[in-house]
Amino acid sequence: MTNCWSEGxxxxxxxxxxxxEDMKSVAAHLGECSxxxxxxxxxAGRAARVFALIETLPKPELVVRAQPAAxxxxxxxxxxxxxxxxxxxxxxxxxxxxPRKEEPTPVPPPVAHVPVPVTPEVTAEVVPPPKAAxxxxxxxxxxxxxxxRKRPAAPQPDYFLALDDEPIESGVIVRVGVxxxxxxxxxxxxxxxxxxxxxxxxxxx
Amino acid sequence: MDVVIRGVQPEEITLSPAEARLGRGxxxxxxxxxxxxxxxxxxxxxxxxxxxxxxxxxxxxxxxxKLSQRPELLAGQDDLTAWxxxxxxxxxxxxxRMNSRRRKREEAAGLDVHAxxxxxALDAMLRExxxxxxREILGELKPREAQxxxxxxxxxxxxxxxxxxxxxxxSIGTMLARAxxxxxxxxxxxxxxxx
Numbered sequence: 388m389t390n391c392w393s394e395g396x397x398x399x400x401x402x403x404x405x406x407x408e409d410m411k412s413v414a415a416h417l418g419e420c421s422x423x424x425x426x427x428x429x430x431a432g433r434a435a436r437v438f439a440l441i442e443t444l445p446k447p448e449l450v451v452r453a454q455p456a457a458x459x460x461x462x463x464x465x466x467x468x469x470x471x472x473x474x475x476x477x478x479x480x481x482x483x484x485x486p487r488k489e490e491p492t493p494v495p496p497p498v499a500h501v502p503v504p505v506t507p508e509v510t511a512e513v514v515p516p517p518k519a520a521x522x523x524x525x526x527x528x529x530x531x532x533x534x535x536r537k538r539p540a541a542p543q544p545d546y547f548l549a550l551d552d553e554p555i556e557s558g559v560i561v562r563v564g565v566x567x568x569x570x571x572x573x574x575x576x577x578x579x580x581x582x583x584x585x586x587x588x589x590x591x592x
Numbered sequence: 593m594d595v596v597i598r599g600v601q602p603e604e605i606t607l608s609p610a611e612a613r614l615g616r617g618x619x620x621x622x623x624x625x626x627x628x629x630x631x632x633x634x635x636x637x638x639x640x641x642x643x644x645x646x647x648x649x650x651x652x653x654x655x656x657x658k659l660s661q662r663p664e665l666l667a668g669q670d671d672l673t674a675w676x677x678x679x680x681x682x683x684x685x686x687x688x689r690m691n692s693r694r695r696k697r698e699e700a701a702g703l704d705v706h707a708x709x710x711x712x713a714l715d716a717m718l719r720e721x722x723x724x725x726x727r728e729i730l731g732e733l734k735p736r737e738a739q740x741x742x743x744x745x746x747x748x749x750x751x752x753x754x755x756x757x758x759x760x761x762x763s764i765g766t767m768l769a770r771a772x773x774x775x776x777x778x779x780x781x782x783x784x785x786x787x
Contacts, residue, residue: 393765393766394765394766394769395762395763395764395765395766395767395768395769396765397765397769398765398766398768398769399750399764399765400765402750402765402768404749404750404761404764404765430769430772433772433773433776434768434772436776437741437772437775437776438744438745440722440726440775440779441640441726441741441742441745442745443719443722443723443726444640444641444643444723444726444727444745445639445640445643445723446636446639446640446746447635447636447639447640447645447648
């Protein structure tokens with residue numbers, strides 16, 4: 388009967404709220420002391436009965452504002468400005484590059500070097516933009532979901548060649564004429580205006 | 593589902609810079625941080641105690657409103673959390689007793705304020721009667737005993753319970769055992785062995 392535990396300690400033991408060492412000591416003591424064991428059983432029974440009565444009171448469902456939803460809203464807020472910046476950057480670069488290529492050419496090509504809207508049949512890797520993505524009447528860009536390096540060797544006509552190893556989350560495709568023969572090529576610009584991937588467009592298109 | 597909690601939101605509590613930080617001793621806490629941490633928990637406790645969610649929200653919002661408007665109330669007090677819970681529990685118990693008195697007056701006057709229940713609502717009536725009994729006994733306990741039982745039933749750990757009562761975690765077991773014994777004793781004294 389020595390080293391008996393207090394009623395409060397036994398109550399905390401039932402809720403597993405004692406330190407680990409005390410939990411072991413109480414458990415060992417209950418095996419030896421019938422008095423404490425009986426008191427512990429009494430406390431456990433009373434706690435269960437009182438808890439059951441308190442539990443008859445309905446618990447209101449409290450739902451706080453979901454932070455993840457707010458975060459999604461926050462990210463959506465920056466989506467369309469990002470798209471607009473990407474469009475502007477792509478067109479600015481295209482308009483900067485094309486005239487420079489025209490000037491040194493002794494025989495200017497008859498075809499104007501304007502960005503060509505991407506046609507739906509361009510490639511399987513280009514996904515159509517969402518409806519809301521059309522924010523300006525400019526040539527419709529195609530949103531690139533991913534442009535992974537599928538061919539590590541020489542670039543194939545129908546596949547984009549990534550210019551770096553970073554994943555491309557979004558961007559715009561601008562078609563330009565390259566070289567004296569004005570071979571058609573598609574360049575993927577990211578929202579920061581940086582060229583991220585390129586491909587040559589075969590003549591069959 | 594978005595915002596379900598009604599009542600005062602933290603941004604509605606306007607604080608001057610001097611008022612915004614209160615408390616001494618254990619470190620100042622802002623009213624807003626206290627609100628965010630404890631408002632829902634207090635509403636839940638009071639709603640179970642009073643059976644009236646809207647009333648519970650009013651009480652909880654009023655407590656934080658008082659806290660924001662009268663920082664001098666708390667000057668020198670170390671534990672704001674315990675103060676908030678104590679004020680909220682007392683207000684909830686006051687509301688509970690007021691409702692109980694009104695119900696008794698209405699019954700004494702022979703007023704039937706409730707529509708006659710349909711025959712199949714017997715279980716619901718019995719359930720509601722038991723809830724009324726539990727609330728009545730809670731209302732007869734010491735406020736901190738009622739608070740302890742409600743918050744424990746809501747799943748708070750001993751450390752959190754100690755914070756809401758302003759006591760050491762080591763004393764929660766003793767307080768809980770006494771509160772449960774007192775609740776059961778009063779319940780049996782009033783309603784026999786129907787625990």
